[in-house]
Each structure stands twice: as C-alpha cells, then as structure tokens.
Amino acid sequence: MKTQTYTLNLGPQHPSTHGVLRVVLELDGETCVGSKTHVGYLHRGIEKILEDRTYPQVIPYTDRLDYLAGINNNLVYVQTMEKMMNIEIPERAEYIRVMLAELMRIASHMVGIGIYIMDLGAISAVFYPFIEREKILDMMAHLSGSRMTFNYMRIGGLAHDIHSDFKPELDKFIVEFPRFIEDYHRLIDDNEIFIARTKNVGTITAEKAKSYGLTGPNLRACGVKHDIRKTNPYGIYNRFDFEVPVGEIGDCYDRYVVRMKEVEESFKIIQQAYKELPDGPVMAKVPKLIKPPIGDVYHQTENPKGVLGCYVVSDGTPKPSRVHFRRPSFNNISIFDEIFIGHKIADIIAILASFDFVLGEVDA
Amino acid sequence: MYGKGLLKGLSVTGRNVFRKRLTEKYPEEKPQLAARWRGGFQLDVNECIACSLCEKACPNSAIKLTTEKNEENKKQLASYELNQSYCLFCGLCVEACPKKCLRFTREFETATYHKEEVKLDLFKNQNLSASASIYAQPEKATEAARKEEK
Ligand code: SF4
C-alpha cells in the first residue's frame, strides 16, 4: 500500500502549546518524522522599547517577560544596575528579595506542574497547586498592590517595606504548605497513568542538554547539577542551606520530580530567610536621576525556568543604550525539533507540557 | 498491584470533597482587596501644584496635563487626562507625586462599554469618592486609613 506523510500545525492557537507557540509537525501516521518550531507570535519588542525608557522605567516591563514569575525578572534587572553603579543595598531588602524570589519560584512551579498534569488529562490535579499559588499571589498583592505585574523592586532596594497584612498570610502558608506537598505526592507519584505517559518519554542526555543551552529544572532533570544560586551565588544566596535536586535520565517524569523537589528546597530557603529577617530600611541612598557610568554589565540569576541573564549597555545618559535579556525559555525550547522526532502526538503534548516554558519570555 | 497508585490518588480527591469551599461567590460577595491595591485613579485637583512630575515619571506617556497661570500668576492645572489604555498600572506616577494628590483607588470592575470611557479625565471627574489605596502614601495617612477601616 502506498502511504505518504502529512503536515500538522500544532498551534499557534492550541491550549497545550501554553500560549502562541507554533510547531509544524511532519507526521507519518501518528509518529513524528520532522518538526519545525516557530516563535514570534507574542513579540512586543520589549528590548527595543527599553532603549527609550529611563533606567527606573525599565522595571515594569521586566514583569512582562516571564509573567508567571515577575519578581525574579525585577531582580535580575535591578541587580544588574546595582552591579553597574556599585550600590550596596540594605540587609533587610536582601532578605525580602530572597523570600519573594523563592515564593515566586514556588508559584511558577505550581503552574508548571499543575498545567503539565492537566495536559495529560488529570483535571483535579491542576486545582490543588493553583490554590497554593493563589495564596502567594494574594501575599504579593499585599506587598505591591498587584497580583502579577509587581514592579516591586527598585535600583537600590525595594519600592516599599512589607505591609502588615503580609506576615500573617506567610505564617499561614508556612504551616499549610508541607501538607500540600505530601498530598500531591500521594496524588501523582505512583499514578499508573501518569507514569505510563511520562517515563522514558522525551529523554535527553546530559551532553545534548548542555549543547542546546538548556538551563533550570529541564537541565537538572538530565542529571547536570547546575544552579546559579550555588555555582555563582548572587545577592545573599550563599547564606542559606539548600540542595540542588537532579534527575537521572532526563525524561518527562524526571522533570516533574525535579520541580517538586525544587519547590521543597525553595520552601526551606523561605523559612530560613523569614527567621533571620533583620529590621532596618529597605532602600539604599540612590541619586534621584540615575545616570550610570559608560560601560556594560552582564549579570545572571536563576529564574524558575532557568538562567535569566541581563545585559545592559550604558552610554552615560539617563536612558540605556541597549538592554538584552537571556530568556531561559527561549533556549529551552530550541531542543524541541530534535526530541520530537520518533514520538507519537500524545507524547509530544507531554513533552511540551513538561518543559514549562512561557511565551512572554520566548518572544519578549 | 496495578491501579494502587490511582486509588491512593483518589483518596486525596475524596478527602478534598469535604474541604471548605474556596470559591468566592462573586458578584454577590465582593472580594477583600489588598490595602495597596492598584486599581483606578483619583486626583485631588485642589492639592495639585501642576509640577508635571507624574507626567515625566510615566514610562508609557499615559498622562497628558496642561497648565495655566491664575490671577496671582501661579501655575495651576488646566486639564488632566490619563489614558488607561496605555497604562501599565506600574505606580511610578503615584510614587513621583510630591503632594500625594494623585492616588490609586481600590476599584477593580474597571471594564467599560465605550472606548472613550477608558480615558480618564481626572480634572473634571476627580473620582474622590472611590476607596483610596494606600499605595506609596506616607505612613501617617495609611495609619489613619487603617483606623477608619476598623
Ligand atoms: S501607573 Fe504607570 S503607566 Fe499608568 S499612568 Fe502611572 S506611571 Fe503611567
């Protein structure tokens, strides 16, 4: 019998491409024989816009890169600027920054895990993580007045000190969260359907992951112990005690396991930072008009999705000459075209979901 | 035994059936928004000194204001328009205001029927009746607001 392959467009409007990613698949029956990923449907030209903004005005735009973890994007930019201008920030601000960055890491992983498992067909498994995320977003609203686009960090510290409504909610979260982790492991870890859909699916070797520039949980799932918080600590991360969890074979199941373990480590850091939270100001003395010296600085931090880098070029004026972000999701999805080949469509959905990428960050 | 993991998971779901409902019964019950909520805007025109710092702080040029000289040759506000369709709700304008007369409100149902209504004319409609947010307001004012709420 004569057969032929056919082309299938997965996305850009498809719920399991998590936004507007378009993958053109060449299929032989159900099996993928060729794939081409297209990006750019959410391109807003943020880096170009930033050339016409003053240095403090850049911060609200960073929230809109990885919109599931806005605080972490604020952090990389303000730390880059502090490096450029040699600003020491107050201890209290450092501790609050770490606490918030880790809270947002949990919130982001809650979406990552929840949506992942929903894409595999389990509906109730998305609601439990979202309940926990909701608590974190409410806490953030008490601090910054907004639930997703915070604009909370400033060059030299924070916009305001924490609000009195924040602490009781954090106390409650610290009590309730371990219970959620325990429940979720019971719900998912041994689930036969989940295991059948994810074990040995989308396996990536450590060499291949490194050659494609994968970072974050997707890289660690392949067994590479690489976390900027440990290898090149920024801020005050060297003061905290935490592990860097790694996976074994880099399949979809490992990516789930690594994220769950990471959430627990983040929870440990939050507890330590909260216990040691010092009193004092949250803003250093910074000139009203920010005019950094001529030069360029690169700085990177560990975002929930991977290594987020920020490169700023200053020409001595109040506006940056160039701002560039190394967005982890963009590098992470570059491996798709290679690993999709040989998989069935249902497996491709599982791989897409397990990568937890955000299109706001891919296209910028 | 095959299916043991499924049953274990179902027991979690079963336990959650008897949990307290978390869904808010909106719109019958209105949510309690944070004190620093960044919803709408209000402007106390009598306090404003027409310094246009808010206009300069805005990253997206959402604010357009004009000034005029009064009889005593002092600068005063002649018009004030905030185009919310360009607004990022970042709060930089509110933080920049030296008189703290430009404030956020805790409104959240801000959808409108007509696109003209998206532009706020804060000179004509100061919107002072809306519940003010304490975002970037001085400590004293926020304490007073908190007491009032209690
Ligand atoms: S909130 Fe931000 S974007 Fe909106 S008017 Fe104020 S400064 Fe401009």
Ligand code: SF4
């Ligand atoms: S910054 Fe405040 S005082 Fe100055 S023009 Fe704007 S609203 Fe008026």
